[in-house]
Each structure stands twice: as C-alpha cells, then as structure tokens.
Amino acid sequence: MRADRLVATLLLMQDRGRVTAAEVARELEVSVATARRDLEALSAAGVPVYPQPGRGGGWSLVGGARTDLSGMTATEAQALFLLLGPAGADTPEAQAALRKLLAALPRPFRAEARAAAGAVVVDPAGWGDPLPERPELVAALRDAVVRGRRVRLDYAGRTRERTSRLIDPWGLVDKDGIWYLVAGTAEGRRTFRVDRIASAEVTDEEAARPAELDLSAEWDEVVEEVERRRSLVSAVVLVDARLVRVLRGQFGRHCVVLAERDGQARVQVAAPTPLMIAQHLAGWGAGLSVVESTAVRAELARIGRELVGHYCDDIEST
Incomplete structure (x- = not known):
C-alpha cells in the first residue's frame, strides 16, 4: 500500500x-x-x-x-x-x-x-462524467476541515435556486473527479457538490464534529442512500474477459464479474433504468451480448432501429 x-x-x-x-x-x-x-x-x-x-x-x-x-x-x-x-x-x-x-x-x-x-476520501466509482479540473474551492474547504472552522455557503442545488447556509465541514470526497463536501447542518448530515457552491466563507467559529467521525463510513452511508433512491436495475452480459476493465470504466461499482471461463466473462451491470444501461452498451455493437434482461435487450433493439431509420437513406445514397 x-x-x-x-x-x-x-x-x-x-x-x-x-x-x-x-x-x-x-x-x-x-x-x-x-x-x-x-x-x-x-x-x-x-x-x-x-x-x-x-x-x-x-x-x-x-x-x-x-x-x-x-x-x-x-x-x-x-x-x-x-x-x-x-x-x-x-x-x-x-x-x-x-x-x-x-x-x-x-x-x-x-x-x-x-x-x-481523515479530511479526504477517494471513491473511484463515478455517478457521471468527471469534471475537467478540480474546483478551486476544494483547497479552502479542505483547510476549513483541518482547522475545524464553520463555513457559510451560497449553494445552488439541483433546482439551481441559491440558498445560504452555515455548515460544519466534516470532509471532502473525490468521486471519480467530482468533488463532494460532507457536512453537518441544522437539519443533520448533508452532502454538497463542490462545483455547485457559488461561494464559501470560512468563519472563525469552531465547527461541531461528531466524536470518532469516520468519513469513509459516512460516505458509504451517503452512497447507499443515493443508490437506493435511484432504484437500480441490472442486466447480465457476456464479454471478452480482457475488456471487463473497459466495461467497469462505464459502470463503476455497478459492474460485477459473476464468472469467467475460456476467456469470456459473465458480468452484471446496473443503472437507474434499462435505457441507461442500453445507452452505455449500444456503442459495443456485437462486441458483447446481453443474456439477461428483456427490458435492456428491447431498448437496444429500439436504439438500433432508430439509428437505422435515421442513417439508412444516407447510406443508400452513397
């Protein structure tokens, strides 16, 4: 290590x-x-x-x-x-x-x-495309965690409506290039995407931090809650065992090798909807086979028909 x-x-x-x-x-x-x-x-x-x-x-x-x-x-x-x-x-x-x-x-x-x-946790499994560069506020927030100082945030959530709140910073998580701040608030533990923080003012007030806080354990709970809300569906695919790492790059922690034999891997992948799984797999063409999940196979077939209908005339005219 x-x-x-x-x-x-x-x-x-x-x-x-x-x-x-x-x-x-x-x-x-x-x-x-x-x-x-x-x-x-x-x-x-x-x-x-x-x-x-x-x-x-x-x-x-x-x-x-x-x-x-x-x-x-x-x-x-x-x-x-x-x-x-x-x-x-x-x-x-x-x-x-x-x-x-x-x-x-x-x-x-x-x-x-x-x-x-204990200020930073690295989680390599992404929830989306990573950011091109680390947000500038990461260093200031990390310093507030280390020094134990409260922070006043101007935050734009998923609705883009800005709110101002005073938080106790517990730690930062780098989730495959997207940074999150785990913090205590008047409503309990909350998680903030750092790239949605419009401004952060580190105050002189001492932050409240739970005794024996384990940031990794706190983050595991956050991930479990988020993924439970996303109601993941799964599919099983057959793929060349040498390409499993590419598949894992697409699905992160939601890519599990079930078995491997004669150079072929049987892999379970998951996402919030069958369409999202199909969208990831469509680019593989015949490079893999979906062997379990009628819904995902149907979405792949629909995407295929849609592409043929969109490009067929162009191909025939050349």
Missing part, C-alpha cells in the same frame, strides 16, 4: 539523512520509478524533502537526519497527512503506520494532522 511506502520512505530518510531512489527501491522492494514517484509526491505535498542533483546527490530531509518528526512544522505535518490519508484508508497495516507516524509528531500538531488524515 502506498501509505506504508510513504511512511517507510520518510523514516528511512530520517535514519540516513540522504538517500537515492535506487536505495529506497532496494530497501522497500519496489521499482526505482515507483520510489522516485513517492519521493516526488512527498516533496510536492509540502513535506521538507528535496533532491540534490549531481554526483553524490540524492534526496534529503531539510535539517538532515533525525530520529523523530519533531523538526516538522504544523503546515508540513498537515501536508503529509493530507497526502497519506486517502492512501491509508485501505488496509489495517496502512492505518497502523499512520497511527505510529501520528504518535511521533509534536503534541501540538497532532489534532490538525489527525483531521488532515
């Missing part, structure tokens, strides 16, 4: 003072390219790690070798835990590494470092 590697890389640098990517790769049993990416990620996140080019160069910690993290500033500690937090949520081993690293920080930095580690 990447969180384990990043922590191990940092501790290795503290022990030796200066390392090369090749040394890190050898110690952690990864490729040199992976080790170099990890070192660059630490540096880009604001951790005091920098490269020294030339003969005898390598990567060093500002201030030289140290046996603990007492030399880190509050900003550097937050940067490190913001980087490690999403990566560390996957396994108990990664979480244990983060706890050990947290214990090594100076006591005044621990609260905000702990908040930074």
Whole structure:
C-alpha cells in the first residue's frame, strides 16, 4: 500500500539523512520509478524533502537526519497527512503506520494532522462524467476541515435556486473527479457538490464534529442512500474477459464479474433504468451480448432501429 511506502520512505530518510531512489527501491522492494514517484509526491505535498542533483546527490530531509518528526512544522505535518490519508484508508497495516507516524509528531500538531488524515476520501466509482479540473474551492474547504472552522455557503442545488447556509465541514470526497463536501447542518448530515457552491466563507467559529467521525463510513452511508433512491436495475452480459476493465470504466461499482471461463466473462451491470444501461452498451455493437434482461435487450433493439431509420437513406445514397 502506498501509505506504508510513504511512511517507510520518510523514516528511512530520517535514519540516513540522504538517500537515492535506487536505495529506497532496494530497501522497500519496489521499482526505482515507483520510489522516485513517492519521493516526488512527498516533496510536492509540502513535506521538507528535496533532491540534490549531481554526483553524490540524492534526496534529503531539510535539517538532515533525525530520529523523530519533531523538526516538522504544523503546515508540513498537515501536508503529509493530507497526502497519506486517502492512501491509508485501505488496509489495517496502512492505518497502523499512520497511527505510529501520528504518535511521533509534536503534541501540538497532532489534532490538525489527525483531521488532515481523515479530511479526504477517494471513491473511484463515478455517478457521471468527471469534471475537467478540480474546483478551486476544494483547497479552502479542505483547510476549513483541518482547522475545524464553520463555513457559510451560497449553494445552488439541483433546482439551481441559491440558498445560504452555515455548515460544519466534516470532509471532502473525490468521486471519480467530482468533488463532494460532507457536512453537518441544522437539519443533520448533508452532502454538497463542490462545483455547485457559488461561494464559501470560512468563519472563525469552531465547527461541531461528531466524536470518532469516520468519513469513509459516512460516505458509504451517503452512497447507499443515493443508490437506493435511484432504484437500480441490472442486466447480465457476456464479454471478452480482457475488456471487463473497459466495461467497469462505464459502470463503476455497478459492474460485477459473476464468472469467467475460456476467456469470456459473465458480468452484471446496473443503472437507474434499462435505457441507461442500453445507452452505455449500444456503442459495443456485437462486441458483447446481453443474456439477461428483456427490458435492456428491447431498448437496444429500439436504439438500433432508430439509428437505422435515421442513417439508412444516407447510406443508400452513397
């Protein structure tokens, strides 16, 4: 897991003072390219790690070798835990590494470092097309989460009607390129799409945050509620096993491999309506077969007839 590697890389640098990517790769049993990416990620996140080019160069910690993290500033500690937090949520081993690293920080930095580690969740399964770039407000909202400050939002919901509300930010979720803010409000937990936030003013008021809040668990509940409301329907398709990853790119978490044999995969896909499933599958042509769901097969047939009727005259005239 990447969180384990990043922590191990940092501790290795503290022990030796200066390392090369090749040394890190050898110690952690990864490729040199992976080790170099990890070192660059630490540096880009604001951790005091920098490269020294030339003969005898390598990567060093500002201030030289140290046996603990007492030399880190509050900003550097937050940067490190913001980087490690999403990566560390996957396994108990990664979480244990983060706890050990947290214990090594100076006591005044621990609260905000702990908040930074839980400030962002990454959910790779999309609900729609990802945004071309990250909304500018993400950094300010993330800072409010880490510092524990209330935020006044001007928000345009699905109806596009703007409302103003004072919220307690709990954390941010990157769902396949679309960012969401999970927050406490006077009406309970609410979720806001960041790209629909017209403005956000971080106040000096201390935010209320539930004790032992687990942002990943909160987000799982949000996803379950949303998908229950969407009343998903499913279909089973047969496809070349090598192309399952493409199908998963279209359906995200709603793509489940049921069986695989002789190079063919039997896959269940789901969406809110049969038409939405058919729209995703129509572009495959005869590249896959829908073997279960009469409704989806009917929608595919209708789309096919519609396309033939629309383009047939053009084809015959050429």
